Amino acid sequence: MDDSLPRIIYADELFQNYVAMIKQIQKNIEQEPLPSDLVQAINKKKERDPRQILDFLTHLGMILSLLKKTSGKPDTSLVDYVDDWKNILTRPFPKILLPSPENSIKLCHLVSLHELLEELNADSIIDSLDDTFRVKLSSLTQRKVMDLLSKNPRLAELTLKAVKRFVHRCLSPLNVDISQKLINYLCEDSFWPAGMVSDCVLKHGDLVQDLQSIFPEDVTVQNVHPFFQLVDLKVEENKKKDQRMTMMVQSFPSQVKAQGTQSNRRRAAKVFSKT
Structure with a gap:
């Protein structure tokens, strides 16, 4: 990390403990991304009842704390693990929170699952933030961020x-x-997908980006709400653009077929007109 960045002091040890726990689990149990069908199923659960996400996070946090101490096999289902340790867990795990089939989530998915639940819960938190976190960004900063994120949809x-x-x-x-600059926190690699950030530089395939260019110097924690909205807007714009492109690609064969049919009809009409 850049030596010019100040050392961050958190209000308590909660964050550091969480980071240490996740890294220990990743070390002990090989982790994999959560399959897309499970991601969709959990998103639908949130749409039906957003309160389930926070409940899920609470229970999953207890399970992760236990998993750090006990370890386990990557392909063991979460349901089986909970059943094996139900006498240790202080609260029974509500299986109704799980997507169907309930044994589809494995121990190798738990870090990815927790991160997804964090992101879904953040949507609720961001809406509830008070004016302390809604200080407007300057027009210049908004343009800089949008211009940068426009260059690569994956970066957004x-x-x-x-x-x-x-x-x-x-x-x-x-x-x-x-009052801290947002970059001072977001340089922490645990906020990003595993292995993508080192020394405040994001690397993902051909994408190499200095994080300090994403979070300008004048963006502080007090600007987090408008900054969030700005990035979210760009992501939504990119999604709509992709949808339009997909529709164009899908409609292209039918357009070609229609044009071919019209061309054949014109040729046939010429033949008949000569007879």
Whole structure:
């Protein structure tokens, strides 16, 4: 990390403990991304009842704390693990929170699952933030951020994920100094997908980006709400653009077929007109 960045002091040890726990689990149990069908199923659960997400997070946090101490096999289902340790867990795990089939989530998915739940819960937290966190960004900063994120849709998505995780972990409850620059926190690699950030530089395939260019110097924790909205807007714009492109690609064969049919009809008409 850049030596010019100040050392961050968190309000308590909650954040550091969480980071240590996740890294220990990743070391002990090989982790995999949560399958897309499970991601969709959990998103639908949130749409039906957003309160389930926070409940799920609470129970999953207890399970992760236990998993750090016990370890386990990556392909063991979460349901089986909970059943094996039900006498240790202080509260029974409500299986109704799980997507169907309930044994589809494995121990190798738990870090990815927790991160998804954090991001979903952040959507609720961000809406409830008071004016302390809604200080407007300057027009120049807005243009800089939007111009940068416009260059690479993946950069916008990754940035939004990182900001959501920051909101969940550090703003509920408040665990940071609100006067600090946002970059001072978002340089922490645990806010980003595993292995993508080192020394405040994001690397993902061909994408290499200095994080300090994403979070300008004048953006502080007090600007987190408008910054979140700005990045979220860019992500939504990119999604709509992709949808339009997909529709164009899908409609292209039928357009070609229609044009071919019209051309054949014109040729046939010419033949008949000569007879």
